[in-house]
Amino acid sequence: MRKPDMILIDVDGTLVDSVPDLAYCVDTMMAQLDRAPHGEERVREWVGNGVERLVRRALVGALQGEPEDAEFERAYPLFLELYAENTSKRSCLYPGVRKGLDLLKAAEYRLGCVTNKAAQFTEPLLKDLGLYEDFSIVISGDTLSKKKPDPAPLLHAAEFFGCDPVNALMIGDSVSDVAAARAAGFQIVCMSYGYNHGVDIRESAPDAVIDSFVEIYPLLEQAV
Numbered sequence: 001m002r003k004p005d006m007i008l009i010d011v012d013g014t015l016v017d018s019v020p021d022l023a024y025c026v027d028t029m030m031a032q033l034d035r036a037p038h039g040e041e042r043v044r045e046w047v048g049n050g051v052e053r054l055v056r057r058a059l060v061g062a063l064q065g066e067p068e069d070a071e072f073e074r075a076y077p078l079f080l081e082l083y084a085e086n087t088s089k090r091s092c093l094y095p096g097v098r099k100g101l102d103l104l105k106a107a108e109y110r111l112g113c114v115t116n117k118a119a120q121f122t123e124p125l126l127k128d129l130g131l132y133e134d135f136s137i138v139i140s141g142d143t144l145s146k147k148k149p150d151p152a153p154l155l156h157a158a159e160f161f162g163c164d165p166v167n168a169l170m171i172g173d174s175v176s177d178v179a180a181a182r183a184a185g186f187q188i189v190c191m192s193y194g195y196n197h198g199v200d201i202r203e204s205a206p207d208a209v210i211d212s213f214v215e216i217y218p219l220l221e222q223a224v
Contacts, residue, residue, distance in 0.1 A: 013194030020090035096214035
Protein backbone atom coordinates (compact mmCIF):
# COMPACT_ATOMS: atom_id res chain seq x y z
CA MET A 1 0.00 0.00 0.00
CA ARG A 2 0.97 3.63 -0.55
CA LYS A 3 0.94 6.06 2.36
CA PRO A 4 -2.09 8.32 1.69
CA ASP A 5 -2.31 12.10 1.69
CA MET A 6 -5.90 11.91 2.93
CA ILE A 7 -8.22 9.29 4.42
CA LEU A 8 -11.97 9.12 3.85
CA ILE A 9 -13.93 6.97 6.30
CA ASP A 10 -17.39 5.41 6.13
CA VAL A 11 -19.70 5.54 9.19
CA ASP A 12 -22.19 2.66 9.54
CA GLY A 13 -20.44 -0.69 9.81
CA THR A 14 -17.01 0.94 9.89
CA LEU A 15 -16.93 3.40 12.80
CA VAL A 16 -20.37 2.89 14.30
CA ASP A 17 -22.61 -0.10 14.93
CA SER A 18 -25.90 1.67 14.21
CA VAL A 19 -28.00 -1.46 13.74
CA PRO A 20 -29.51 -1.47 17.26
CA ASP A 21 -31.16 1.91 16.61
CA LEU A 22 -32.12 1.03 13.04
CA ALA A 23 -33.63 -2.29 14.10
CA TYR A 24 -35.62 -0.60 16.88
CA CYS A 25 -37.03 1.89 14.37
CA VAL A 26 -37.79 -0.80 11.78
CA ASP A 27 -39.62 -2.99 14.27
CA THR A 28 -41.54 -0.08 15.81
CA MET A 29 -42.53 1.04 12.30
CA MET A 30 -43.70 -2.48 11.49
CA ALA A 31 -45.78 -2.57 14.68
CA GLN A 32 -47.38 0.75 13.74
CA LEU A 33 -48.29 -0.84 10.40
CA ASP A 34 -49.76 -3.87 12.19
CA ARG A 35 -46.98 -6.02 10.76
CA ALA A 36 -44.72 -8.53 12.50
CA PRO A 37 -41.27 -7.32 13.61
CA HIS A 38 -38.10 -8.59 11.92
CA GLY A 39 -35.58 -8.48 14.76
CA GLU A 40 -32.05 -7.11 14.85
CA GLU A 41 -30.37 -10.08 13.15
CA ARG A 42 -32.42 -9.75 9.95
CA VAL A 43 -32.21 -5.96 9.89
CA ARG A 44 -28.42 -6.23 10.16
CA GLU A 45 -28.37 -7.98 6.75
CA TRP A 46 -30.34 -5.13 5.12
CA VAL A 47 -28.34 -2.10 6.30
CA GLY A 48 -25.85 -0.28 4.11
CA ASN A 49 -27.62 1.57 1.31
CA GLY A 50 -29.44 4.33 3.18
CA VAL A 51 -32.63 4.36 5.21
CA GLU A 52 -35.01 4.53 2.23
CA ARG A 53 -33.62 1.25 0.92
CA LEU A 54 -33.79 -0.21 4.43
CA VAL A 55 -37.48 0.64 4.76
CA ARG A 56 -38.22 -0.94 1.37
CA ARG A 57 -36.37 -4.10 2.40
CA ALA A 58 -38.23 -4.23 5.70
CA LEU A 59 -41.59 -3.95 3.94
CA VAL A 60 -40.86 -6.83 1.58
CA GLY A 61 -38.88 -8.78 4.17
CA ALA A 62 -35.96 -9.36 1.83
CA LEU A 63 -32.79 -7.78 0.42
CA GLN A 64 -34.35 -7.51 -3.04
CA GLY A 65 -37.83 -6.53 -4.16
CA GLU A 66 -40.09 -3.49 -3.99
CA PRO A 67 -43.13 -2.79 -1.81
CA GLU A 68 -46.31 -1.23 -3.14
CA ASP A 69 -45.95 2.55 -3.53
CA ALA A 70 -48.82 3.26 -1.14
CA GLU A 71 -47.31 0.98 1.49
CA PHE A 72 -43.93 2.69 1.24
CA GLU A 73 -45.46 6.16 1.31
CA ARG A 74 -47.21 5.26 4.54
CA ALA A 75 -44.20 3.58 6.15
CA TYR A 76 -41.33 5.89 5.25
CA PRO A 77 -42.52 8.97 7.21
CA LEU A 78 -43.09 6.74 10.24
CA PHE A 79 -39.52 5.50 10.06
CA LEU A 80 -38.05 8.98 9.57
CA GLU A 81 -39.89 10.28 12.62
CA LEU A 82 -38.73 7.33 14.70
CA TYR A 83 -35.12 7.53 13.55
CA ALA A 84 -34.94 11.28 14.19
CA GLU A 85 -35.62 10.46 17.85
CA ASN A 86 -33.44 7.33 17.94
CA THR A 87 -30.35 8.14 15.90
CA SER A 88 -27.82 7.38 18.62
CA LYS A 89 -29.65 6.02 21.67
CA ARG A 90 -28.45 2.44 21.10
CA SER A 91 -25.64 2.90 18.57
CA CYS A 92 -22.01 2.68 19.68
CA LEU A 93 -18.45 2.89 18.39
CA TYR A 94 -16.82 -0.37 17.42
CA PRO A 95 -13.87 -1.42 19.62
CA GLY A 96 -10.66 0.32 18.58
CA VAL A 97 -12.32 3.21 16.73
CA ARG A 98 -11.53 5.98 19.19
CA LYS A 99 -7.93 4.89 19.64
CA GLY A 100 -7.49 4.41 15.89
CA LEU A 101 -8.78 7.88 15.07
CA ASP A 102 -6.55 9.42 17.73
CA LEU A 103 -3.51 7.67 16.27
CA LEU A 104 -4.35 8.89 12.76
CA LYS A 105 -4.83 12.45 13.99
CA ALA A 106 -1.58 12.35 15.98
CA ALA A 107 0.16 11.28 12.76
CA GLU A 108 -1.44 14.32 11.08
CA TYR A 109 -3.45 12.42 8.51
CA ARG A 110 -6.19 14.55 6.97
CA LEU A 111 -9.52 12.87 7.68
CA GLY A 112 -12.90 13.08 5.99
CA CYS A 113 -16.13 11.18 6.48
CA VAL A 114 -18.46 9.79 3.81
CA THR A 115 -21.76 7.98 4.29
CA ASN A 116 -24.99 7.23 2.45
CA LYS A 117 -26.93 8.29 5.55
CA ALA A 118 -28.76 11.61 5.15
CA ALA A 119 -27.20 14.64 6.83
CA GLN A 120 -30.13 15.05 9.23
CA PHE A 121 -29.11 11.74 10.80
CA THR A 122 -25.36 11.70 10.10
CA GLU A 123 -24.42 14.90 11.89
CA PRO A 124 -26.33 14.24 15.15
CA LEU A 125 -24.95 10.69 15.25
CA LEU A 126 -21.34 11.83 14.80
CA LYS A 127 -21.77 14.59 17.38
CA ASP A 128 -23.48 12.36 19.93
CA LEU A 129 -20.70 9.76 19.66
CA GLY A 130 -17.92 12.35 19.79
CA LEU A 131 -16.69 11.90 16.22
CA TYR A 132 -17.82 15.03 14.42
CA GLU A 133 -14.77 17.16 15.25
CA ASP A 134 -12.40 14.47 13.98
CA PHE A 135 -13.25 15.24 10.35
CA SER A 136 -12.42 18.21 8.14
CA ILE A 137 -15.34 17.34 5.86
CA VAL A 138 -18.48 15.23 6.30
CA ILE A 139 -20.19 14.07 3.10
CA SER A 140 -23.64 12.61 3.71
CA GLY A 141 -25.91 10.72 1.37
CA ASP A 142 -27.74 13.88 0.34
CA THR A 143 -24.75 16.26 0.20
CA LEU A 144 -24.41 15.63 -3.53
CA SER A 145 -26.79 14.39 -6.21
CA LYS A 146 -25.04 11.00 -6.21
CA LYS A 147 -23.86 8.70 -3.42
CA LYS A 148 -21.82 5.51 -3.07
CA PRO A 149 -21.20 3.30 -5.02
CA ASP A 150 -20.90 6.28 -7.37
CA PRO A 151 -17.40 7.79 -7.03
CA ALA A 152 -18.72 11.37 -6.82
CA PRO A 153 -18.57 11.72 -2.99
CA LEU A 154 -15.00 10.41 -2.91
CA LEU A 155 -13.87 12.68 -5.73
CA HIS A 156 -15.58 15.60 -3.98
CA ALA A 157 -13.52 14.89 -0.86
CA ALA A 158 -10.30 14.59 -2.86
CA GLU A 159 -11.00 17.97 -4.45
CA PHE A 160 -11.74 19.47 -1.03
CA PHE A 161 -8.35 18.33 0.27
CA GLY A 162 -6.56 19.15 -2.99
CA CYS A 163 -5.46 15.54 -3.20
CA ASP A 164 -4.85 13.37 -6.24
CA PRO A 165 -7.24 10.37 -5.89
CA VAL A 166 -4.33 8.00 -6.46
CA ASN A 167 -2.91 9.27 -3.15
CA ALA A 168 -6.18 8.89 -1.24
CA LEU A 169 -7.46 6.07 0.94
CA MET A 170 -11.03 4.96 1.67
CA ILE A 171 -11.84 2.93 4.78
CA GLY A 172 -15.18 1.14 4.58
CA ASP A 173 -16.95 -2.15 5.08
CA SER A 174 -19.13 -2.94 2.06
CA VAL A 175 -19.09 -3.76 -1.63
CA SER A 176 -20.49 -0.26 -2.17
CA ASP A 177 -17.37 1.23 -0.56
CA VAL A 178 -15.08 -0.95 -2.67
CA ALA A 179 -16.92 -0.06 -5.88
CA ALA A 180 -16.83 3.67 -5.10
CA ALA A 181 -13.13 3.55 -4.23
CA ARG A 182 -12.18 1.63 -7.35
CA ALA A 183 -14.19 3.99 -9.56
CA ALA A 184 -12.58 7.03 -7.92
CA GLY A 185 -9.05 5.64 -8.04
CA PHE A 186 -8.70 5.44 -4.24
CA GLN A 187 -7.00 2.69 -2.29
CA ILE A 188 -9.54 0.79 -0.18
CA VAL A 189 -9.23 -0.93 3.22
CA CYS A 190 -12.27 -2.72 4.61
CA MET A 191 -13.37 -3.82 8.05
CA SER A 192 -14.15 -7.53 8.39
CA TYR A 193 -17.14 -6.94 10.67
CA GLY A 194 -19.29 -4.46 8.77
CA TYR A 195 -22.56 -4.43 6.86
CA ASN A 196 -22.12 -6.32 3.60
CA HIS A 197 -25.41 -8.23 3.44
CA GLY A 198 -23.89 -11.38 4.89
CA VAL A 199 -21.14 -11.69 2.26
CA ASP A 200 -17.46 -11.80 3.25
CA ILE A 201 -15.98 -8.46 2.12
CA ARG A 202 -12.83 -10.27 1.02
CA GLU A 203 -14.78 -11.47 -2.02
CA SER A 204 -14.79 -7.86 -3.25
CA ALA A 205 -10.96 -7.82 -3.18
CA PRO A 206 -10.17 -4.61 -1.28
CA ASP A 207 -6.49 -3.74 -0.85
CA ALA A 208 -6.57 -4.94 2.75
CA VAL A 209 -9.03 -6.23 5.36
CA ILE A 210 -8.63 -5.52 9.08
CA ASP A 211 -10.52 -6.80 12.12
CA SER A 212 -10.29 -3.68 14.30
CA PHE A 213 -10.09 -0.03 13.32
CA VAL A 214 -6.97 0.46 15.43
CA GLU A 215 -5.15 -1.91 13.01
CA ILE A 216 -5.23 0.80 10.33
CA TYR A 217 -2.32 2.63 12.00
CA PRO A 218 0.30 -0.16 11.83
CA LEU A 219 -0.91 -0.95 8.31
CA LEU A 220 -0.18 2.62 7.24
CA GLU A 221 3.14 2.60 9.11
CA GLN A 222 4.23 -0.23 6.81
CA ALA A 223 3.05 1.60 3.68
CA VAL A 224 5.56 3.18 1.33
